[in-house]
Amino acid sequence: MARVVVDVMLKPEILDPQGQAIHGALKRLGFEGVTSVRQGKRFELELDGPADEATLAQVRQMAERLLANTVIEEFQVRVEEVTSA
């Protein structure tokens, strides 16, 4: 089995008012030196097979079709090590 992570972020040119609000809050809390905050989404997909090329291609399809709206969002797919207990 494998875990694949899909990170979805608003495209850089799309206004992210949530990120801006968080940025403002950080400043109010006294955290200095942050010039920008953007907020995204992280999806963790547990798969029953190995994360081979075919599986990853399928995950990219999932991201393209449902997880991200590619009009306004971009995504990255990566495999995460699963530490067996």
Added chain:
Amino acid sequence: MTARIGVVTFPGSLDDRDAQRAIRLAGAEPVALWHRDRDLRGVDAVVLPGGFSYGDYLRCGAIARFSPVMETVIEQAGKGLPVLGICNGFQILCESHLLPGALTRNNHLHFICRDQKLRVENNRTAWTNAYEAGQEIVIPLKNGEGGYVCDAETLKRLEGEGRVVARYLDVNPNGSLNDIAGICNEAGNVVGLMPHPEHAVEPLTGPTIDGLGFFTSILKRLVNA
């Protein structure tokens, strides 16, 4: 024969009853459609009402777009079926790619509820032909994610082809590009609108009855078709 206009109820739809009422007041027969049914029951047009379909989980309209009823709506809209998406319905139409672009979080982050002045820019669509081009109307607006965005090329095409159906006047309530309140597809049968015409159809409950024109427009269109 009376025109039959379907109103889809998704889990989380709020304005389906108001849309049905507006359709009745305009003189047509509202037909309740269920999100899990593929059958449109032979309706002449479809309204996707406002609300929070499937809880707006993931993104507004993203899950509703894959509901069984939307498979048929998308297919039929491509063949010319008139479809009006109001607020959450507009978001579903964008997620369905029946309309270009997307609706993003209001630029000030607040949910907004106000009587909104609009200018009807395009009165040649299936849903706006009862208005004069340039007519100013006031109807309620209520949303948290109503900022219309698209890439520069799409915006240029929408403006160039006269596909901006309505624009906000006096105040832009959500940071929408070019003050866009509503757009249509190339054929003009699919219209998405962020404010709510179905809440402005009776003097007792609305700020005006300016919204009724959207529903009389579709009747006129169906009679003339």
